[in-house]
Amino acid sequence: MLKNIAIIGASGVVGKEVIHCLDQLNFPTDKDHLMLFSSPRSAGEKVETPFGEMTYTAFDLASAQESDIIFLCVDGDFAKEYAHKLTEKGATVIDQSSAFRYDESVPLVVPEINVESIGDSKLIANPNCTTAILVMALYPLYKKFGLEKVIISTYQATSGGGLAAMNELEAETKNYLAGEKVSCDKFAHPIPFNLIPQIDTFQENGYTKEEMKVTWETQKIFGEPDLRLSCTAVRIPTFRAHAESVTIETTQPITPASAREALSNISGLEVVDDQEKLKYPMPITCTHKFDVEVGRIRQNLVFGKNGLDFFVCGDQLLRGAALNAVKIAEKLV
Amino acid sequence: MLKNIAIIGASGVVGKEVIHCLDQLNFPTDKDHLMLFSSPRSAGEKVETPFGEMTYTAFDLASAQESDIIFLCVDGDFAKEYAHKLTEKGATVIDQSSAFRYDESVPLVVPEINVESIGDSKLIANPNCTTAILVMALYPLYKKFGLEKVIISTYQATSGGGLAAMNELEAETKNYLAGEKVSCDKFAHPIPFNLIPQIDTFQENGYTKEEMKVTWETQKIFGEPDLRLSCTAVRIPTFRAHAESVTIETTQPITPASAREALSNISGLEVVDDQEKLKYPMPITCTHKFDVEVGRIRQNLVFGKNGLDFFVCGDQLLRGAALNAVKIAEKLV
Numbered sequence: 045m046l047k048n049i050a051i052i053g054a055s056g057v058v059g060k061e062v063i064h065c066l067d068q069l070n071f072p073t074d075k076d077h078l079m080l081f082s083s084p085r086s087a088g089e090k091v092e093t094p095f096g097e098m099t100y101t102a103f104d105l106a107s108a109q110e111s112d113i114i115f116l117c118v119d120g121d122f123a124k125e126y127a128h129k130l131t132e133k134g135a136t137v138i139d140q141s142s143a144f145r146y147d148e149s150v151p152l153v154v155p156e157i158n159v160e161s162i163g164d165s166k167l168i169a170n171p172n173c174t175t176a177i178l179v180m181a182l183y184p185l186y187k188k189f190g191l192e193k194v195i196i197s198t199y200q201a202t203s204g205g206g207l208a209a210m211n212e213l214e215a216e217t218k219n220y221l222a223g224e225k226v227s228c229d230k231f232a233h234p235i236p237f238n239l240i241p242q243i244d245t246f247q248e249n250g251y252t253k254e255e256m257k258v259t260w261e262t263q264k265i266f267g268e269p270d271l272r273l274s275c276t277a278v279r280i281p282t283f284r285a286h287a288e289s290v291t292i293e294t295t296q297p298i299t300p301a302s303a304r305e306a307l308s309n310i311s312g313l314e315v316v317d318d319q320e321k322l323k324y325p326m327p328i329t330c331t332h333k334f335d336v337e338v339g340r341i342r343q344n345l346v347f348g349k350n351g352l353d354f355f356v357c358g359d360q361l362l363r364g365a366a367l368n369a370v371k372i373a374e375k376l377v
Numbered sequence: 378m379l380k381n382i383a384i385i386g387a388s389g390v391v392g393k394e395v396i397h398c399l400d401q402l403n404f405p406t407d408k409d410h411l412m413l414f415s416s417p418r419s420a421g422e423k424v425e426t427p428f429g430e431m432t433y434t435a436f437d438l439a440s441a442q443e444s445d446i447i448f449l450c451v452d453g454d455f456a457k458e459y460a461h462k463l464t465e466k467g468a469t470v471i472d473q474s475s476a477f478r479y480d481e482s483v484p485l486v487v488p489e490i491n492v493e494s495i496g497d498s499k500l501i502a503n504p505n506c507t508t509a510i511l512v513m514a515l516y517p518l519y520k521k522f523g524l525e526k527v528i529i530s531t532y533q534a535t536s537g538g539g540l541a542a543m544n545e546l547e548a549e550t551k552n553y554l555a556g557e558k559v560s561c562d563k564f565a566h567p568i569p570f571n572l573i574p575q576i577d578t579f580q581e582n583g584y585t586k587e588e589m590k591v592t593w594e595t596q597k598i599f600g601e602p603d604l605r606l607s608c609t610a611v612r613i614p615t616f617r618a619h620a621e622s623v624t625i626e627t628t629q630p631i632t633p634a635s636a637r638e639a640l641s642n643i644s645g646l647e648v649v650d651d652q653e654k655l656k657y658p659m660p661i662t663c664t665h666k667f668d669v670e671v672g673r674i675r676q677n678l679v680f681g682k683n684g685l686d687f688f689v690c691g692d693q694l695l696r697g698a699a700l701n702a703v704k705i706a707e708k709l710v
Contacts, residue, residue: 193679197530197622199572199611213570214554221551237546237615238661239532241622241673241688246652250633250675250686259678274678276622276686278532280613282570289530289574289609289622300583319579328571340574342583345592345607346526353583353609355574 053117061366067094173364190295325357386450387413394699400427506697523628658690
């Protein structure tokens with residue numbers, strides 16, 4: 045049976061990817077069952093979608109409430125105001141923002157990992173992009189070997205800041221190469237040929253909120269509130285795939301071979317790790333790809349027989365946002 | 378007294394920075410005491426230097442041997458063939474390549490750290506760029522708190538691959554932005570808006586040689602052959618400053634405040650760590666700068682009271698190569 049779907053924030057970069065994923069995953073809906081809500085600015089605009097030409101509509105609570113599933117692809121303030129109201133007539137809301145991720149009554153879901161946590165909740169939080177990409181590789185290792193310590197450094201794309209941030213990378217890189225003045229608006233510093241070791245605001249403990257999201261959300265998704273995990277989150281001048289360098293200490297001894305075995309045949313994950321062919325996870329191979337890539341798997345020199353290093357990369361807008369949400373929706377139908 | 382200086386590989390990107398550093402540090406030499414040796418291809422070319430217009434000369438062993446100090450800014454094969462011969466008439470050779478770094482009879486020197494290891498050696502090895510930048514911040518912490526574990530992920534600039542690699546980043550980024558085909562020559566994969574988690578060749582243990590250099594060289598410079606240190610080395614699309622995300626477990630308890638104190642007033646190092654003003658180490662602030670920047674100093678969540686996270690960035694061609702070598706030379710005169 046076809047489902048009534050609403051995408052709120054449909055003209056944004058994540059909203060557009062949700063439409064794309066609904067099509068690619070053959071989700072049971074069609075043009076007549078799909079509502080695309082946008083900001084008043086884009087309302088009335090026509091847009092080509094895989095479901096045919098459609099028109100953005102200004103957000104309207106009563107209409108949206110009639111849906112079966114609502115993808116909320118907007119900021120946390122909007123989500124806080126409307127998420128619960130949107131569920132009042134029975135719709136299930138999948139929220140991309142961080143508004144409810146740390147609310148104990150709201151499940152935080154990566155469908156390949158903890159779909160059972162949904163229960164009968166009508167509001168479901170989608171994880172932070174860096175977390176969603178990380179846990180695709182971390183969870184199988186956690187299940188098989190146990191985790192004592194996790195240390196992560198990220199290489200995050202500009203898409204995390206939305207379309208305007210991606211456009212800023214492109215426009216300002218052109219300025220740089222033309223020898224013109226490089227400025228910044230979406231970023232605190234110029235991004236072309238630079239990196240910025242700060243994403244989101246600083247917390248009291250010196251970590252940024254982005255870094256703490258990875259700690260808090262991984263703990264919640266795994267159901268391990270004491271898991272020791274630290275992250276350094278760094279923006280680099282790439283467009284839309286996040287990469288992460290990960291070092292773990294496991295409870296049980298681990299080897300690269302046993303790790304590879306644990307990471308093989310996992311839905312949503314591809315082992316890309318061939319030294320001879322120089323294959324490893326990279327933004328250019330992960331962009332527009334559904335699977336997260338994991339590679340550079342090796343015994344870690346510091347933690348010895350209980351230590352492993354690996355490198356993951358995934359499309360920030362897909363596994364890190366839209367794909368994860370649509371895969372949650374698949375579990376609901 | 379003015380010193381006779383030879384720069385072998387003077388037309389290369391590191392050789393040019395050596396000339397610049399000799400001038401900036403007011404090294405006791407002048408145009409008449411300086412020989413610029415290049416490849417036969419560049420020999421005869423005139424070049425503007427801070428010492429006046431000079432001419433590149435094709436390498437000639439006998440002439441070079443007459444120097445007091447020789448900067449060897451060439452590849453390892455050339456160094457292996459000529460380094461010892463160049464010392465035969467009393468010159469001291471400072472080698473930028475990795476040819477002798479792991480030779481027990483050759484000191485590996487960061488002058489602010491282990492200048493005493495030079496002794497009466499006539500051949501001195503300059504460390505790998507990533508190591509030289511790292512140890513500027515790591516050494517003061519090691520001295521004050523002791524080190525149990527060091528885990529590093531790098532963000533390395535294209536300058537590590539020489540001028541051709543920097544040119545490839547610029548040219549191929551232009552191609553990308555013009556919608557044209559992007560290719561690669563100096564790198565195994567296209568570098569524009571990408572990252573490559575491999576620098577140098579793979580070793581049997583799954584680490585790359587670049588990664589193992591950081592382990593081996595830090596152990597040698599600190600005189601701690603059992604120091605547990607692991608590195609993940611990643612090339613990113615920046616021009617000439619390397620950054621590194623570092624997590625350490627110390628022997629003694631450490632706090633961000635005590636770490637900041639240990640890192641303050643260290644020659645060659647600047648603490649850049651102001652959350653309110655959004656100041657932290659970045660390639661755009663470190664490029665062409667002599668000091669290495671350290672920031673993002675915080676108590677690490679995984680190692681607790683004995684754990685610290687920090688982020689360093691330094692000019693790969695300066696502290697990572699030319700500046701370190703000229704500072705070694707300063708200690709010799």
